[in-house]
Amino acid sequence: MPVLDKAGTQVWHRRTRNESLVRWFGWLLGVAVFVVCWQRISDATTWFFVWDAPRIADDIWTRATPPRWEYITQLGRPIWDTINIATLGTIIALFLAVPVAFLAARNTTPSALIIRPIALLIIVSTRSINSLIWALLLIAIIGPGVLAGVVAIAIRSIGFCAKLLYEAIEEIDIKQVEAITATGASRWQVMAYGIVPQIMPAFAGIAVFRWDINIRESTVLGLVGAGGIGLQLSSSLNVLAWPQVSLILLVILAAVVISEWVSAKVRGAII
């Protein structure tokens, strides 16, 4: 407990002088970095547009309301595509994530030295790249359409699912595994009866959770041409059809809210 001597009386301080000096420099550095960053943003901004923003926002609002309700007849197929992209993408991702998770978990990996780092690399690299970027890449390779969206969602989700799943595998109760092993079970039987039942609730929870996220992500994949309702959004934006844009945004919002509700219900039932 640092106590400083101040004119004969002893005063208690929370930190020693060196410690508070270091902290003070830390804050100074942080503020300086922030100011420099803000300066750069400010330099790259046309401030005239910013001052004009309230007028433009008001203009967009008057153009966008009321939404063009009759356009909804053309949104049935795109929203069906969007849901399919999310669902199929999640299913494919789960199939791929399970082996990756088992290879990445410390207690089930066949080799902690070689295979585990490779599995972790797959997890990090698929997770750190957004599904829109995966979609861009896949469109260049397999052409625009729903398939590119499904594959983009699938690749993007591998890392997320595998990461949560391997953490669940690492946290399993070892006693059950030992009990199964003691009955003379083979490696695969231990997996099926000792490990899998323990991670099943986590697995189901992860699947539904990721499906919910994927509904959100698949609604915008169309912006780069990968199918779904985002295609309608981007074509409406391109022709500045604001009443259609507002309707599409409402539909997306409804899809997101419903999927969140479904996912919460299902997770509540499982866990």
Add this chain to the structure above:
Amino acid sequence: MTARLEDMVGTPWRKPPFVRSAALRWTLIVGTIAYLIAAFATIEVDWGRVYIGLERGWQFILGFANPDFTSRGKDIWEGLLESIVMTVAASVVGIAISIPIALGAARNIAPLPVYLVCRAIIAVSRALQEIIVAILLVAIFGFGPLAGFLTLSFATIGFLSKLLAEDIESMDRVQAEAIKASGASWMQWINYGVQPQVMPRLIGLSMYRIDINFRESAILGLVGAGGIGATLNTAFDRYEYNTAAAILLLIIGIVMALEYLSGIIRARVQ
């Protein structure tokens, strides 16, 4: 009874089915298969196009083996710097705004009207995706990193306030009451009763959000909101896979470094 036992020894054990009711089980199975068939049927695949694309895919994989950091070096560097600048500024502003909103959205601290307003802000921020917010903000504020900065700040509020508010709601009441009993003012109560309890969580969540903000800043450029996304999009459009691979490698590298750093910081504060 003995006969039954004999029978049971004779039949091998079987795992009980996941869904007890047979009718429900079969409905679920058939329904799922029907949906999957319907869903797969809607995917139109142009196999000729895919075949042509495989060549490009191979080019792209080769691009990873031989990433080109130099020929578009200036664009990459500027895009990356803009992404980082947006991430830093938006994280600072977003976190600063999130804290009061989180206090307002915690039911055990805030009165009901404040609670409802703050929860509404969180709900709006979470329901709108970053890229859609970015489209609207670009339309309003013009192209450039300002729109990206605002988007990321807005998205940070929903994420951080929600999780922080939940942490405040589950805090230990006894400590906070002890501070209150000593006659502390509201600010002192927050500062000494609540803040120390939620600080580790706040730091952990902030680090995680910085990580997310950087990843998101990489795509905002697709709609004109600044950052590395614009450079990446150009590289894909020109089929410059070596450059695209270089950018992706840089993004992965920075995300990995951030994750590693946040791991160290979170381990230290907890």
